[in-house]
Amino acid sequence: MAKKQLQTAIIHSDYQAPDGFGAFPVAIHHASTVLFKNVAAMRARNWQEKNSYTYGLHGTPTSFTLEARLAEIEGGQHCLLAPSGLAAITMVDLALLKSGDDVLLPDNVYNPNRDLGNWLARDFGITARYYDPLVGAGIVDLIQPNTRLIWTEAPGSVSMEMPDIPAICRAAHAKGVLVAIDNTWSAGLALRAFDLGVDIVMHALTKYQSGGSDILMGAVITRDAALNQRLQTAHMRLGFGVGMDDAYLVLRSLPTMKMRFEAHDAAARKIAAWLKQRPEISRVLHPAFADCPGHDIWKRDFTGAAGLFSVVFNDRYSEEQTDRFVDSLQLFKIGYSWGGANSLCVPYRIQSMRSNWQDKGILVRFNIGLEDPQDLIADIEQAFAVM
Template sequence: MDEIKPDTATALIHHPYQPPGGFVAPQVPVHKASTVIFPNVAALRARDWKSKAGYTYGLHGTPTAYVLEERIATLEGGLQSQLVPSGLAAIALVDLALLKSGDELLIPENAYGPNRELARQELARFGIAHRVYDPMDLASFEAALGPATRLVWLEAPGSVTMEFPDLRALAARARAHGALVALDNTWGAGIAFDAFAVGADISVHALTKYPSGGGDVLMGAVTTRDDALHLRLKGSHMRMGWGVGANDVETVLRSLATLPLRYAAQDAAGRALARWWQAQACIAQVLHPALPGSPGHEHWKALCTRAAGLFSVVFDERVPHERAIAFVDALRLFKLGYSWAGPVSLAVPYDLSLMRPRPAWKGLLVRFSIGLEAVDDLIADCAQALRAAGLDSGLA
């Protein structure tokens, strides 16, 4: 048969050269694909998208994504992990995969706000009810459990107000009731405590935070230890078409190795700055689970030795809100922005009366996320901002 010389365009696309195997480097290669090539029809028909033994389509995983999923599962103490485009998408995947019309879920009143809004605005349209409970009151929790309760969300500590609940007791009561337990473990990051050891069936993690560490990636993960539960989540994940970009996966993989070091550094700096705030006369309370007197400290102490570099301060109610806001605006190193666990320290003010049904404090709350700056510089920044707001002498 005569050899046909292909056109240059065809030759560039169907070039026969394949690089030799055996290339090993510290970083995981980046595999980008929507289409996956099969050697023959039999292989195409035999390949199962649910199995990591092979590849079927980019949405279901590439070698790069599989590596990150396996490492996140190890970090979380689970057996399987599924990547999604954000932490909120991870929460949505759990809700939509496990609940149907007529079911009910429970959400702590101090949970990440979009978790509650997802239930209130979206799940309600599908006939899925929800109740809000006080995670620091077991009686409140038990009263909220009903015959239709199928899923219970836990979060430790609470978003913004930082209360640390008795996770083991809440999980045990939920499971005794027959409900699945999902834990938002973003703060713990797989470092502070073992989500599955406290009784969670599912651990949700916003990889946007500590695993990314750079403030430049949006991604989430849902981790389990039960094959049947994992397949329920994986099926919904496929049907909703949630994929993640290979370059984002690479970025998280590059950062993952330093997660324990960053967590420890931000923990130490956060505690130092939180203790400094305890001495400021204009502050009613410092909310940090590792500090005695913070709500749920004893629960944290029974479970953890480490903590995220995240805490809040509540200004004395006699401090006018405009002066507390002036303090935030006067900060120089601390930037004003949402999220946390990146290299840049952040501060955000919150009006608790708009966030909690029973706010425990009336003063303005400011949440601090500690980055990787020198802690003495962060303390100096807070001190100068208090002076600028006229709050360095307390309430005078």
């Protein structure tokens, strides 16, 4: 071939880096267009098979590596990445539900999942019904001939009830119904959801897998190949993709996730135990505490706890006062999500979120970060003083 002009040479360089480079980090492979050696290779590849590459939306070595590691942590076989935890939930619903179908969701479900269920019911002809998160085996009485999917959340991310996942799975499977779990709280570390009978595990990787409060990403993990193919088809049709820089950041955080999770757990239990002694607090909602609904189930099924828990203030305190408490915190910042190094605090109008909530006090949720617990206790104490 004749010598290339400069502009062409800039684009089509002859240089190739030598083989044999080794390092701990996973390489970041960016791509929209994926190249094929010839037409036969292009036509032979299947975007649903992860033994080759077809287009950047379907993955590069970076995202394939992250999917494989997440599936391994959870004890699954197949993993799909989504742009957020909510996108992962949406993918499950749209893969498995159609007009005329029915989905059951716990009454303490992650609020955007509730909004999604209501949207499906209003605009797509899919019935969305809400059940008591502590119903256990009694869910069999709620399953209808058109029920296709049951969502679970362990625990509820605001009111912290712990469901009996094995009992729900046995009842669902006896009726041919699939069970999905939002397993974000345990990060796949403290709960082996597939071993309890769950069909689909969903994670918001935004939380502990990232650990930096800087990534939005979700994952859906399965063991069954046919079920994964249904999910994968929805994933493609929705056009869900993730940035490889974000995938790399999650990969970089995974080696420290278990140690961070355990540190969050230890600090949260210490602070929750201190709060139980305070006269301002009427209830501490932490599954590791004996008086939290579903504690016996947590003790049976879990090997640890996250840094997220809630408290209910004594009902003598008004919303204005509890808002003042939250505003007065200095180390705790006001913001949604959890799993990062920084502690967070958010008040909730829980009575408007739940069907049969009995407590009259204001519910406040704490995410315990990686600060020293004594400093966090001192911060809460000074906010009590000005409440």
